Amino acid sequence: MMASEPIDDIVAWSNTLSTWRQDCLRRLALADDLSDSDQAELLGMIKQEAGLALAEVPPTAIPFTKQHFNGGSHTPIVLKGIANIVGVNRLLSNASLEFCPKALTVIYGRNGSGKSGFVRILRTACRTRIENAATLKVLADVYGDGKGALSADILIDAGAGEVPIAWTPGMTAAPQLGQVAVFDTASAQLYVDGGNKIRYLPFGLALPHRLNAVCLALKAVLESEKRTAVGDKVSLTTIAFLAVRATAAQKFNQAVNKSTTDSAIEKASAFDDADDARLIEVAGILSAGTSAAADMSSLVTWVETITAECTTAETSLSDAALAAATELKGKALSAREAAKVSAGALFDDEPLHGVSSDSWRRLWRAARDYSVAEAYPGQAFPVLPTAGSDAECVLCQQPLLPDGAARMHRFQAYMDDTLDTAATRAEQAVVEAIAALPVFKQLTADDFAERIEQIRSRDTLLADTLVTFHQSVMVRRAEAAARLAGEAENDVAALGSTADAVKALASKLADEKAALIKAGDVEERLKLESEKAELEDRKILNANAAKLTTRRDLMVTDAAYAKALALVATTGITKRANELLDAHLTSAVVEQFDEERARFEIKHLKIGLARKSGQTNAEFEVNPQTTLTKITSQILSEGEQRALALAGFLTEVALTEGSGPIIVDDPVSSLDRDRSAKVADRIAEEAQKRQVVVFTHDMVFFNELCRAADECGIEPVTVALFSDLDAAGKIDPAGMVWKGLNVAKRIGHIKNRFAPMPKLYATSPADYEYEIKGLYGRLRDTYERVVEEVIFCDIVRRGSDVVQTQMLRFVTLPDALAIQFHEGMSRANTHSHDNPASDTVPVPKPAEFQAHLAELEKLVADFKTAKDLAEAARPQMKLKK
Structure with missing residues (x-):
């Protein structure tokens, strides 16, 4: 139960709801003959009428506390007045009334002066016995256009100065105004008639049993909402697995309840790309045979070889290696050029040009090889004539003359020169570098593309990387050879690092190979099958994680409805209500009621209080000690009815905690002058305890009330209202009429x-x-x-x-x-x-x-x-x- 409205509004609403509920049940009894769409429309209409549409955001639940029952630690208020009244009855636009903040305010006006208009506003805003919405309805000026909005400000002071509370018809009552009790003719009837017996129940003690009525109405609404919100929707969250087995996923699916957290669902249904790859791998291992292990062994060997070639390529074809090749070739060319410059100085006078050129040096080396190997074995080249022997030229096969011998000697001196030797060594280094260029057998093999596809089935990114790497290796090897041959440099793409990734693949494939070999073992195969089952069910759970969340939410909702239905159970409320009534409806209540009746001289009615209780009501019958077959208002005189109602109202006020203001409208209607004087005395007495506002049209009673107030030491504030052809609710600035x-x-x-x-x-x-x-x-x-x-x-x-x-x-x-x-x-x-x-x-x-x-x-x-x-x-x- 929520206390988002003042308690009197809740009680009024609950009684209205009880009437509505009876009508609702009657309509639902006929619903079986309606179509599904008509039934749905009927349900929507009922919910709208009850103000309980599911689309509405429920108010924040506030537990009932003592102050909601107009007692406890509430802050007392003073009713300062009504102001800025617009559109109500025939009241003057912006009409207002000021009340004495202490003691007694008496407002006099003849019939039609506007008193009832003010009272109607107050009784809809404050506490009253009236619960019928039609009775509480405040009308606009029925003789005007009636189109304007009705509004007013009710002025209160809760200790911090005057505060206006905006009022409009049908608005949620302000909790502070729950302290103000209103008595008028309409509410008086409720203190008298209660079915076929005179009934009276103090306001606070009626609440528990009225709460029962509210609980029953809420129970029906909750059950209807539960069917709509939960119903059989849980069955729609069933997850279909490939087979019933004791996997962790299936156990979690069965254990989901209202306490299952989002993080638990997320953890139990976690399944990523790695898990999917492992599922494919395990399925492949289980489905593979002996040949698969052999194929895997061949692939592992190839990957290991590729790993080595990648490592070699990353070293021998790196940017640094290419730069070194360029530098090596450049050194050779520079050395040879230096040697040529030196030879030019030596052989400018030779009959033939080109001495020291590449072709000349090849000729020289060929002549040398021929001389030492065949013409003059064992003798150093060149063999020149000496004093005791002649020597022939190994090229022309003729004796060497002195000029020729001298020329051969100069040639030999040149070949033994340091520059030429350095140039030769540099050129040899280039030759050796060309010979040392790596040969990538696997990267250039015919089955490279086929192997790449095998890699792609396991690692697409690595396969693409290897293809790129292969292309880069070929380009870079050609570039290295070109640079060693002395060709111009070309820009080449970066080689990148692939060896580690291929090495990791090799390790993984080795594990697969081992797994394939193990798969042949029965025990290992069972483990793999168990792993496959876990992965398969977790994958299914992952795909249906939303169902798990929906099921959990439905269980939470179901539990909430179960708890709510338990909270609106009426058994405990009825029991506790009876206990409260037995414990607290003591002689104080009876004595107060008897005292009030004695003050108004109606004890001759032989009326007593007798408690009646049921599941949804608890009433104190005003027991006339005889069987009444008519409603009370048809038995008692109008004066007796008004006196009895006042006794009930004042008993209720007297037994209510606090000293909230009371508003009494026309209290002596139909009373004789003797009882009128007694009512004046009683009201003046009450004005010594609390703020009292009285509306009356009776001049004699007005004088009696002023006299009674004077005897109590109270100076009443009086206001005179009048009306004319234009409007009602006008205040006479001169005050009361002379005779008053x-x-x-x-x-x-x-x-x-x-x-x-x-x-x-x-x-x-x-x-x-x-x-x-x-x-x-x-x-x-x-x-x-x-x-x-x-x-x-x-x-x-x-x-x-x-x-x-x-x-x-x-x-x-x-x-x-x-x-x-x-x-x-x-x-x-x-x-x-x-x-x-x-x-x-x-x-x-x-x-x-x-x-x-x-x-x-x-x-x-x-x-x-x-x-x-x-x-x-x-x-x-x-x-x-």
Whole structure:
């Protein structure tokens, strides 16, 4: 149960809902004959009527606390008034009323003056017994266009200054206004009639059983919502596995409940690309035979070879290696050029050009080889003629003449020269580098493309990397050869690093190879089959993770509805309600009710309280100790009904914790004058404890209430309302009508009216004479009221059939005061009556009238002093007896 509204609104709503529920059940009984769509439409209509549509966001649940029952630690409020009223009945636009923040406010107005309009606003905003929405409805001006919005501000003070509470018809009641109780004719009927017996139940004690009615209505709504929200939807979250087996995934699927967390679902259903690859791998291992192990062995060998070639390529064809080849070739060319320069200086005079060129040096080396191997074995080249022998040229086969011998000697000296030797070594290094260029057998093999596809089936990225690497290796090897041959450099793509990835693949393939070999073992095969089953079921669980979450959420919702249904069970509430009633409906309630009835003299009805209790109601029947076959309002007189209702209302107010304000509208309707006076006394007494606002059209009761308030030491605030052809709810700025004023207020009124008289006397004697004559008339009225109120202490009041004989002891009329009264009354008569035109009675001057008014004030004070002296002397007189 939630306390998002004031308690009186909840009670009103619950009773409305009970009526609606009966109608709802009647309509649902006919629903079997409707189509599915019509049934759905009916359900939607019922939910909309109940204000419980599923689309609405539920209010935040607030547990009931003591203050929601108008007791406990609530902050007391003062009702300051109503302001800015717009569109309500015929009330004046922006009409307002101010209330006395303490004690008593009495608002008088004749029929149609607008009192009911103010009360209707207050009873919809504050606490009242009225629960029928139609009765509480506030109308616009039915004689106007009725199109404007109805609104008002209810002014309160909770200790921090005046605060307006905006009011509109049907709005959620403000919790603070739950402290304000309203009694009017409509609510009075509820204190009297309760079926076929007179029923009365204090407001707070009625709540538990009314809560039962709300709980039953909520239970029906909750069950309907549960069928819609949960129903058989859990069965739609079933997950179909390939086979029933004891895998972790299937166990988790079976164990899902309302407490299962999102993280647990995520963890249990986790399945990534690595898991998928492993599933494919395990399935492949299990489906493979002996030949697969051999094929894997061949692939492993190839990958290992490729790994070595990749490592070699990354070293021998790196950017640094290419730069080294360029540098090596450059050194050889530079050395040879240096040797050529040196040879040019030696052989410029030779008959043939080209000595020291490449072709010449090849010729020289060929001649040398021929000489040492065949022509002159064992002799150093070149063999030159000596003193004892001749020598032939190995090239022309003729004897070497001195010039030829000298030339051969110069040639040999050149070949032995350092520059040529260095150039030769550099050129040899280039030859060796060319010979040392690696040969990539596997990368250039015919089955490379086939092997790449085998790799691709396991690792697409690595396969693409190897293809790119292969292309780069071929380009870079050709570039290396070109640079060693002396060709111009070309930009080449980066080689990248592949060896580690291929090495990792080799290791993985070795593991697969081992797994394939193990697969032949029975025990190992069972392990692989178990792993495959786990992976397969986890993959299915992963694909259906949303179903797991949906099922969990449905279980959470189902549990919430189960808990909610348990919370609206009525058995405990009924039991506790009865316990509370037995424990707390003590003699205090009965005594208070009896006391209130005694105050209004209705104990002759022989009424007593008798508790009746059921599952959804608990009532205290006003037991007339006889069988009644008619409703109470048809048995009791209207006056008795109003007195009984007031007794119930005041009992309820008296037993309610706190001192919240009360508003009483027309409390003495149909009451005789005797009971009217008793009601005035009771209200004045209550005004000593709390703020009281009374609306009345009865002038006699108004005077009785002011008299009772005065006796209690309360100065009531009075407001006079009136209406005209334009609007109602207008406040008379002059205050109460003259006949509603007591002596003191009449004297105050006369003083206010006299204030401008001296100025008027100086400016217009004629107007002054007219006005002063009227004031003497008011002075005469006041003398007459002095007789009733001051001299005879309201023992006999005009308009009342009650004689307050107990007040006779306060009546005293000393001779001197009687003479003063007669003189003052005579003067007032003289100056208020029509006098002769002969001007034998002069018009009193302002100072004279002021003196006459002062004499009246003093006379009233002297009478009160005389009474006090007589009362003080009375006990002494008794002692003398």
